[in-house]
Amino acid sequence: MQTELSKTLGVEHAVFGFTPFPAVAAAISRAGGFGVLGAVRYTAPDELKRDLDWIEAHVDGTPYGLDVVMPAKKVEGVTEADVEAMIPESHRQFVKDTLTRYGVPELAEGEASGWRITGWMEQVARTQLDVAFDYPIKLLANALGSPPADVIDRAHEQDVLVAALAGSARHARKHADAGIDIVVAQGYEAGGHTGEIASMVLTPEVVDAVDPLPVLAAGGIGSGRQVAAALALGAQGVWLGSLWLTTTEAELPSPRLIEKLLAAGSGDTVRSRALTGKPARQLRTEWTDAWDDPDGPGALPMPLQGLLVAEAVSRIQTYEVEPLLGTPVGQIVGRMNSQRSVQAVFDDLTRGFEKAVDRVNRIAGRSAEQ
Amino acid sequence: MQTELSKTLGVEHAVFGFTPFPAVAAAISRAGGFGVLGAVRYTAPDELKRDLDWIEAHVDGTPYGLDVVMPAKKVEGVTEADVEAMIPESHRQFVKDTLTRYGVPELAEGEASGWRITGWMEQVARTQLDVAFDYPIKLLANALGSPPADVIDRAHEQDVLVAALAGSARHARKHADAGIDIVVAQGYEAGGHTGEIASMVLTPEVVDAVDPLPVLAAGGIGSGRQVAAALALGAQGVWLGSLWLTTTEAELPSPRLIEKLLAAGSGDTVRSRALTGKPARQLRTEWTDAWDDPDGPGALPMPLQGLLVAEAVSRIQTYEVEPLLGTPVGQIVGRMNSQRSVQAVFDDLTRGFEKAVDRVNRIAGRSAEQ
Incomplete structure (x- = not known):
């Protein structure tokens, strides 16, 4: 499952996994996807450092990234x-x-x-970044608007791609104007902060709005069929968060x-x-x-x-x-019915993707096998 | 774009078009899809008869269907x-x-x-059916629950397939138990009556819940990319309503x-x-x-x-x-930006579908051309 973006990042599958758990992030990267550690719960730099050290020791050299929550509007002195x-x-x-x-x-x-929500403060997020930029992260994602310009510049100096979440085409265009590299189109059905536009409509709107920037589809994705659907909609990959919560590596x-x-x-x-x-x-x-x-x-x-x-x-x-x-979780929770390893979930995604591609080829009158 | 269901119904493309306008329904069927006339606005049997006559004269022998609004619960003597x-x-x-x-x-x-909404009364819907069963309709859809058992039996005696809309897997299973033939999985993003579950999540849930019954995906579909996505999700076709409102044949x-x-x-x-x-x-x-x-x-x-x-x-x-x-309309309204003929819309859907299949094949590492 290779797109231009997955090739750029050097991963086997265009599957991005967002998770607050280092063991899950590392397992996603090891399985051939791209693990993204959510930093919002780290208030102490030492804890983030400890967990990034752990990830470094467990990804077998595969790439991974970090997700921060940095408000677009800076509130000085508060x-x-x-x-x-x-x-x-x-x-x-x-x-x-x-x-x-x-x-x-x-x-x-x-x-x-x-589970304290404190990483929203810009100073907390900046402290997280000071730690993270000492590690070979390949992606920095921000869940609340575009990161400040100096953060984008700093990321680019270190060859780190910057992603930002968007719930509308207008929002996505603002990110593109700010100089980010990847838009995560977060549909209504997604867990966590979402807008009102469902993935089926949102993904192609955002793809067209920020073309040629790559778009990751988020919201409602938990099977290979849904991965195939998201890629058919024009996404260069999928961004999955909820699905990992019930993996054996998750530490709920x-x-x-x-x-x-x-x-x-x-x-x-x-x-x-x-x-x-x-x-x-x-x-x-x-x-x-x-x-x-x-x-x-x-x-x-x-x-x-x-x-x-x-x-x-x-x-x-x-x-x-x-x-x-x-807990924050998307509508895909309806299909999270057993505890399995990240690798088992990943195998299901890739097998299901291949079957969905076969199916669409049959419907299109092309032979499924080649 | 051929699925088992489209073959059963004898249509070239697994695209079902729901519309209150006879000229749109006929144009959809002539274009190789399956036109479904919404009957809810017909309170006078003669008007429905007149419009079905018109459709018969304009579909060039291609199949079409009727959509009624028949409440699941009968209220006697009201x-x-x-x-x-x-x-x-x-x-x-x-x-x-x-x-x-x-x-x-x-x-x-x-x-x-x-635009009066009166077709919800069961007696009105039954009068519509008395008219419709004199025509060679191939599909009877009901927007409000499963139709009553005698209506399903009557349809089956006349080789008419029965479809019912569902916004959840539970709802879909009830339809299957009632003996209907096709479930239309209507996602949150759809126009008209909808539930809370978005198409990305709902379609595969309903497909699995009623397997082996065929499922049509409704909600958020207005381009070939979205058609490909819906088919990847397991649907045997797509059910489009909003998209036709801005066609030149529509009589808003x-x-x-x-x-x-x-x-x-x-x-x-x-x-x-x-x-x-x-x-x-x-x-x-x-x-x-x-x-x-x-x-x-x-x-x-x-x-x-x-x-x-x-x-x-x-x-x-x-x-x-x-x-x-x-007017009732889905989130896909954001992409309805010009007035075009039904045929032009249809050509876009089929071309866009082929391109989306090419794209998914490239991502899957299969050659796009064969």
């Missing part, structure tokens, strides 16, 4: 404390009341928060969460502002329902909501409080 | 007047106030309502509406209950905004909402009141 001060007391009370209603225990003293903090993912159907996700303040697809839970309830206070805008709920989400995850327990 | 009586006065007042605010004139005495009642469709982007639709009471994708307008406004009265359930707004929608269409003027 500290986390300033942002905290903008959160209304009534919203804090709503969090407390909801946690109390479900009997969610407090975290023990010094207990680490497993909660066995109950894994069970929930394995049991969930494609209709069990919701595009909710509960997690970060921007619409992000995730498992629908009584927690997202509480924030989406028109009679509730509603989610605050980014970045307030993320700060407001960070500790609560940690408590829910730590104590595995079933009705509230969720 | 008249339109009974349903009218269930509409709250406050909702009627909201319609009046909104029309007044935008200066929408009253219809002249005896003026026909161009309003030039301004055509302009709006040509100008709209993929982000200019909304899945709203404004039209029928069930979520249906349509152009976003100040009319849909009024019904979707959390501070407004909100849409009534089906079938009340359709009856409530029928006259209002006619007035808006007749007088082309710009800010309120809309």
Whole structure:
């Protein structure tokens, strides 16, 4: 499965795997894809350094990349404390009341928060980059708009390609104007932050909007049929995130969460502002329902909501409080029904891709075999 | 573009075109696809008879079908007047106030309502069927659940295949259990009534859920790339509705509406209950905004909402009141940017399909030419 982009990056298959877990990223690269480590959860540079060292030691020389969350708009001189001060007391009370209603225990003293969303601060992302540029990363992706111009320049000086996520053709053109190299077209069905346009419509729109820049299709892809579909739509590769959550290499903090993912159907996700303040697809839970309830206070805008709920989400995850327990994941969760190794998932993708190509050739009246 | 289903139906291309316009349906069948006439707007059997006669005279012997809106649940002994009586006065007042605010004139005495939604009543649909079964239709599609068992039996006695739309795998399995022959998997991005699951995820789920029944992919398809994608996902054909609205053969009642469709982007639709009471994708307008406004009265359930707004929608269409003027249409509206003949649209679809197959073959390392 070779496109110009996969050849440029020196990978066997045009399959890009986004994951917060170093073991998954390394396994994706070893399997012939391109592993991308999500850096958002690393607040301490040492932890990121430790995990990049681990990846270096486990990718057998195959290429990999890093995904940061760097806001497009720079807010000068604003500290986390300033942002905290903008959160209304009534919203804090709503969090407390909801946690109390479900009997969610407090975290023990010094207990680490497993899933804290803090990497959105530009200074955090810049610290991550200072670490990452010491490693031979081949791709730097940004989930929130184009990275600042100096970051793009620095990446290009080090022969690192820059990718940015887009949910509309207009958004993608802005990235292209900013000088990025790859657009990830993130469809409505994707996990995490998404727009309203579904992949079937979005992918070719973005491909045409930024031509000749390469586009990766994200959202709804979990089988070789879907890989073939995305490539037929004009993408130069696929960008998969959700699918790896239930691999054996993933280190989800909660066995109950894994069970929930394995049991969930494609209709069990919701595009909710509960997690970060921007619409992000995730498992629908009584927690997202509480924030989406028109009679509730509603989610605050980014970045307030993320700060407001960070500790609560940690408590829910730590104590595995079933009705509230969720995670960002796309509609493809409906097909994530068993725990398998990254290699097994990858083999399925490539085998399924070949079968889908055979099928389309038969329909087109071309022989499937050559 | 040949699948088992297209061979069974004797058409050259596995492209099914749904349209309320006889001239479009006939042109789709003549172009080598399968035209399906939407019957929902025919309240008078004579009008349907007249239009089916016209189609018979213009399809050059090629096959075509009919789409009805027959509710799955039968409501015995309920008249339109009974349903009218269930509409709250406050909702009627909201319609009046909104029309007044935008200066929408009253219809002249005896003026026909161009777009009235009344075919949802089972007795209307049955009258349509009594007419249609006198014609050599090859397919009967139902937009609202499986048709009643006696209708399926009658269709099968006359060698008419029965199709039903589904927005989830569960829904599709119910259709299969009811004995229908084809499932139309209608993705989130589609025009008209849709569920929440996007085509990329929905199509393969439905294909696997009803295997070996054939599945048509609907939602987001307007180019050969998208046709190739849908077939890669496992569909035995594609079901296109929106794309024909801006063909030269279409008889949309309003030039301004055509302009709006040509100008709209993929982000200019909304899945709203404004039209029928069930979520249906349509152009976003100040009319849909009024019904979707959390501070407004909100849409009534089906079938009340359709009856409530029928006259209002006619007035808006007749007088082309710009800010309120809309129509059901999918996200593919963003690519409907010129008025072309059905044949020209069809040629684009088939050429684009061949190019997409070439592309996927190149990526798969197979030669594009044979």
